[in-house]
Amino acid sequence: MADVIAPALREFPVPPALRPDAMAESKPFVATEKMQAAIGFPGTLVEDWHDKAIAKMGELLDKYRSLSVYLDACVHCGACSDKCHYFLGTGDPKNMPVARQDLMRGVYRRHFTLPGKMFPKLVGARELTKDLLEDWYKYYNQCSECRRCSVFCPYGIDTAEVTMAAREILDTVGYGAKYTNEIIAKVHRIGNNLGLPGPALEDTLLGLEEDVKEETGADVKFPLDQKGAEVLLITPSADFFAEPHVDSLIGYAKVFHAAGISWTLSTHASEAGNFGLFIGNYEQMRTIALRIREAALDLGVKRIVVGECGHAWRVAYSFWNTLAGIGSGGNDPFARMLQSQLDHRYRQPTHICELTWDLVQKGALVLDKDANDHRVVTFHDSCNVARASRMGDEPGGQFEIPRALVRSVVNRYVEMRPGTTHEATFCCGGGGGLLTDEILDLRVKGALPRMESLREVADLQGVNFMATICAICKAQFTKVLPYYGFNRSMVGGVHQLVSTAIRLGAKQ
């Protein structure tokens, strides 16, 4: 593994000078034969990988309008070239979104367009060689699919779509990444990304009940597999024990308790994360999403609520209705089955911030803001929430609702520099299936732009807490903050703040 080097923070961020091949050594571990086989991909690079890759690309071009349009429409204007946090942190030109896309676009031109077949050199068309395949593996695994580039592209070209297609092609020819594929297999086998079996989960939840009882004196329950509960909570499995994630889980439980909403977790669907998204595989994504439908039907719940997880909320908000009929408006047997059960007076699915904010507005919670007075808080918009989903009923609700919620539980709130928040937010640097230690150097470098705006508000306004609503952001930041001289405990969840402020038992 390369040495981990945190770049120096810059006072006035400018695009870095190009450092070709600066990250050519960075790549995640390759999935083993066993892991690949477990999710239905070839174990190792197949003999006819070239033809198979081209055939798969053709199939994806026919199945996804995004890919087809995006590979055609780029004019190399360069608008995206300084927008990727990995480029800003590394200077490697292949981390410019346009150049990352061109790794695939060149092959597309060569095999699927007339000028590329006739004059390859002229239009930048190229053959998929072993070296280029290697570049695909490296640089499509240096993209966190955060979609920041898509905000700035005049045609809305979304590199995440190209990255997902590339990873799907790589998986199809037997060249998958260990971290993502191992996790997908775990979800299928055990029900969650961390491989927590039911009894361990039950034990953890009982422990949490005791902790909260000791802290507050209240009998806050953490129910598991409770049939007939009103709410099924789907949350990232990191919430069950990782720090600071678990503090948010405690926060959700306190909110349900205070509002008198019956709720439950499910051992069958004990994970909100859906890594099928990261490898661009529709079938995997669908299979993982179907667990939620099964759990909801089995437990007979009326509402489905999603905890603090960025890409999980994207999948839940944008795709669950498509993948598993969780939502409204579907008119096919599968969607109808669940819809007749769900209570459509509520948004389905609901983000935990929407639920809590609705309760705050109704005055259903007793909140003591002063309890958070030791904190000066800023909010980090997580990429999949900011650029790929919504909360509430208005466009931009995904920015407003978490902030409103934070403001309702803390006295001192500060915004980071414009251009680094809302839809222009910088990724934490660990999303998209890159949260694995062998590429820690990339993760640290990718966090640079976020660290710069955090440093600014920390120095000038005394910010000592960065709230976020994504399990990957939390895990990534606790790891990389120390490289930039911050204390790792300064990152935490929005419901961690709610948990601190909420007063239980004070209201009937």
Next chain:
Amino acid sequence: MAAILAGLFYAAATVLVAGLAWRIRQYAGTPAPLKIPTTPAPTTSAGVALRLAREVVLFESLFKASLWTWLFGWTFHAGLALVLARHLRYFTDPVWGWVAFIQPFGVYAGFAMVAGLAGLWARRFLVDRVRYISTPSDHLMLALLIAIAGSGLAMKYLAHTDIVAVKSFFLGLLVFQVRELPADPALAVHLGLVATLMIVFPYSKLLHAPGLFFSPGRNQVDNPREHRHLAEWAARLETK
């Protein structure tokens, strides 16, 4: 020369129309199985139309991305739009009132076009990031457009062409008659390059024009919780 250019224009028009129609049909026929609008996205179709209109007319996203690229790109495209509209006078008889009205502006727009193109081209040499991503065809496209604009302006300011004859030639083409055309080098270059541009359009990065309207990141309504969005191939998975 008139016969050759007539043949070339018929061929170019056929390639442009048929090629674009084929491409657009292909985009329209390819499913978009998942909702992927870049948010904050409009929640209604009218909102989506407005969003696309802002992109087409104002280049909204590019404005947010890079002020220089926006300035040059917008100047070029706005100039091009005016110049194209101005050229309608060569295809209509009598000339429509609004086309007559914009004639003087159309001439200045020709210079704006060149200035915009020059700025865009300069970026390809001066900004190392843009230099890195430029392919020979990116340069050639700019050269082609500048040559078209330059030869057009040359006919206006340097070597006047018999514009009445040119108009008669194009009105003739519209009714499948090949009429005389002035034997003028600037005119031959101008028309030859325009035909070339029409021919490469459906096979090149000029597809960004129709592409924008089919970009799921921009043209999708943000309503996945309210309406189930199911592509045909994805719906088939349900019956398995």
